[in-house]
Amino acid sequence: MPTVTLTVLFNAALGLLPLGFVYGTSLALDRLPDALGAEGAGWNGVAEAFALALGAFVLQQVLAPFQKVLSELIARRVDGYCVRRLMARSVTEAPLAALEEQRTLNLLSDTRTAFDRVTSTPGDAVAGTLSLLARYAQLAGAVALVGLALGPVAGLLAGVTALVIRFGQRGSLGRFAGLWKGLADNRRELAYLRTAASGPAMAKEIRVLGLIGWFVRRHDAESRAYLDRLWEGRRRILFWPFVGFTLAGLAGGAGVFLILAGAAGEGRLSLLGLALAVQAVLIPMRFGVYFPESDTQTQFGVQAYHSMLEFEQLVSGPAAPPEGGEGPEPTGTVRFEQVDFHYGEAGRPVLRGLDLEIPAGTSTAVVGFNGAGKTTLVKLLTGLYTPVGGRITVGGVEPTGGRRKAWQRRIAAIFQDYVRYELTARDNIVLGAPGRLHGAEAAAAVERAVDRAGAREVVDALPDGLDTVLSGQYEGGQDLSGGQWQRLALARALYAVEAGAELLILDEPTAQLDVRAEVDFFDRFLTTTAGLTSVIISHRFSTVRRADRIVVLEDGRVAEQGSHDELLAAGGRYAELFHLQARRFADRAEDDTLLEATG
Numbered sequence: 001m002p003t004v005t006l007t008v009l010f011n012a013a014l015g016l017l018p019l020g021f022v023y024g025t026s027l028a029l030d031r032l033p034d035a036l037g038a039e040g041a042g043w044n045g046v047a048e049a050f051a052l053a054l055g056a057f058v059l060q061q062v063l064a065p066f067q068k069v070l071s072e073l074i075a076r077r078v079d080g081y082c083v084r085r086l087m088a089r090s091v092t093e094a095p096l097a098a099l100e101e102q103r104t105l106n107l108l109s110d111t112r113t114a115f116d117r118v119t120s121t122p123g124d125a126v127a128g129t130l131s132l133l134a135r136y137a138q139l140a141g142a143v144a145l146v147g148l149a150l151g152p153v154a155g156l157l158a159g160v161t162a163l164v165i166r167f168g169q170r171g172s173l174g175r176f177a178g179l180w181k182g183l184a185d186n187r188r189e190l191a192y193l194r195t196a197a198s199g200p201a202m203a204k205e206i207r208v209l210g211l212i213g214w215f216v217r218r219h220d221a222e223s224r225a226y227l228d229r230l231w232e233g234r235r236r237i238l239f240w241p242f243v244g245f246t247l248a249g250l251a252g253g254a255g256v257f258l259i260l261a262g263a264a265g266e267g268r269l270s271l272l273g274l275a276l277a278v279q280a281v282l283i284p285m286r287f288g289v290y291f292p293e294s295d296t297q298t299q300f301g302v303q304a305y306h307s308m309l310e311f312e313q314l315v316s317g318p319a320a321p322p323e324g325g326e327g328p329e330p331t332g333t334v335r336f337e338q339v340d341f342h343y344g345e346a347g348r349p350v351l352r353g354l355d356l357e358i359p360a361g362t363s364t365a366v367v368g369f370n371g372a373g374k375t376t377l378v379k380l381l382t383g384l385y386t387p388v389g390g391r392i393t394v395g396g397v398e399p400t401g402g403r404r405k406a407w408q409r410r411i412a413a414i415f416q417d418y419v420r421y422e423l424t425a426r427d428n429i430v431l432g433a434p435g436r437l438h439g440a441e442a443a444a445a446v447e448r449a450v451d452r453a454g455a456r457e458v459v460d461a462l463p464d465g466l467d468t469v470l471s472g473q474y475e476g477g478q479d480l481s482g483g484q485w486q487r488l489a490l491a492r493a494l495y496a497v498e499a500g501a502e503l504l505i506l507d508e509p510t511a512q513l514d515v516r517a518e519v520d521f522f523d524r525f526l527t528t529t530a531g532l533t534s535v536i537i538s539h540r541f542s543t544v545r546r547a548d549r550i551v552v553l554e555d556g557r558v559a560e561q562g563s564h565d566e567l568l569a570a571g572g573r574y575a576e577l578f579h580l581q582a583r584r585f586a587d588r589a590e591d592d593t594l595l596e597a598t599g
């Protein structure tokens with residue numbers, strides 16, 4: 001509360017100070033004829049009036065920056081209270097059903113965007129730079145007027161003073177922006193905590209496990225740590241330079257006012273000249289203040305642009321060669337030849353001298369423990385990453401450079417973490433190969449993909465069939481269960497096959513399907529993949545056993561490969577894991593029979 005009282009008094013004083021200046025200068029003008037008439041005797045009265053005007057002006061300049069500090073203190077307190085309230089209401093008190101309603105979500109999204117305190121964009125920076133023109137035009141005009149009224153020395157002094165304090169203050173803002181950039185990690189963490197604890201996505205777990213207290217405390221502690229660093233830096237960077245530049249401004253201002261007083265005292269100034277000079281001098285003197293229409297925009301907008309450039313530089317590899325035009329398009333048998341791979345600069349090796357052949361037109365299943373590198377193998381196969389050592393060829397051609405895109409268009413893939421687009425069911429399917437089929441041909445391909453993926457029941461149950469938006473957050477939309485989504489994702493991959501893809505990659509395609517749907521899918525798997533090259537990753541042996549060839553990944557290499565029967569006969573790792581899983585199912589079936597018998 002004292003902060004609020006202080007701010008109210010402070011703002012009232014700041015508002016009244018310009019009136020003090022107006023009164024002082026008016027008084028000086030009022031006393032001037034007397035002083036001129038009395039041959040110098042009345043000059044004390046004029047000087048007093050000027051002193052009052054100058055005092056009010058200086059005080060206003062010195063106090064103005066503290067207005068921003070006080071405002072920010074208050075804003076942070078109010079925002080802190082609101083964020084805590086928002087977190088509590090949205091994830092612990094509001095009924096989950098309400099959180100899934102379109103209107104509630106819109107309001108929540110607007111509120112959260114406001115708390116994210118979005119900074120200036122590069123577009124704001126350009127607009128802000130243009131608005132500086134008005135400021136500099138005004139300065140040039142004012143300096144010219146001071147020069148005309150008081151002579152070139154006064155004009156020069158006013159201009160130089162203005163530029164010194166301006167560049168001084170602006171430079172401090174630049175250094176402050178550097179500090180702000182250095183706190184990006186903290187801001188990202190704070191935004192994450194706010195979003196996580198105020199959004200519907202995590203509401204279930206936060207409620208059930210009673211995590212809201214933990215989130216609020218963590219958010220408070222992190223905000224305090226962030227603001228402590230920010231404010232300490234701001235004091236260090238802004239305070240002393242502010243004092244220094246204000247003093248420089250005062251010295252320059254005092255110099256110009258002395259010239260003015262001297263000229264008036266010697267009677268070299270007409271009343272008009274005096275009035276013009278007094279008002280014109282104020283413009284350069286005020287040039288050291290913060291320009292709300294441009295300073296933050298130019299500083300942080302340009303910074304955002306530089307971050308964008310830096311990001312582009314970090315993520316850009318060598319310039320992408322033009323598409324095609326490099327001999328034959330990659331098609332046919334895929335070969336991994338002594339492929340090495342690790343993530344990052346010095347990551348742990350994931351693949352080590354891996355040799356693997358995936359003959360065209362056959363189905364290959366890849367199995368292995370968690371973290372064995374199965375998904376990584378698929379990422380390399382699809383050209384999302386390139387091998388660190390060795391090479392991958394398709395029909396003897398490396399699908400790199402200009403051929404990468406052509407190769408990717410021949411692939412239909414669903415990854416473990418496939419995307420759930422908040423679009424219609426039809427769009428979710430067509431995005432497997434957008435723009436490749438049109439009109440009736442596309443519509444028929446969608447229908448076939450739905451049937452082959454076993455998604456017919458799912459689509460038929462939707463209020464608008466294929467045209468239903470798959471999200472409860474839209475009017476008439478409907479969300480799906482995990483298994484239903486997976487069938488749609490399968491349909492997406494199969495649509496790409498309809499559109500001409502020749503390699504079908506399925507990473508855990510049945511992990512979320514119920515037993516009936518899984519059996520159903522694999523009963524049709526052979527027909528679905530006939531003539532295609534397919535790679536399927538699965539931990540379910542019932543899934544992989546139907547593949548032409550099974551590859552066991554271990555220690556970054558192919559440990560075993562062969563058909564299901566060959567691998568069982570070999571009695572290696574595959575046989576061991578297969579029996580383990582089979583026994584578990586047998587035990588479970590036995591338990592069920594026992595239960596039935598005794599129940």
Ligand SMILES: Nc1ncnc2c1ncn2[C@@H]1O[C@H](COP(=O)(O)OP(=O)(O)OP(=O)(O)O)[C@@H](O)[C@H]1O
Pocket residue numbers: 343344347350368369370371372373374375376377
């Ligand atoms: N983006 C990444 N950055 C760094 N390391 C990663 C990344 N993705 C995977 N890894 C690491 O690479 C190894 C292989 O991961 P991968 O996802 O290929 O395994 P997987 O065989 O598909 O496992 P799972 O059966 O659990 O899906 C793991 O040790 C994992 O920690």
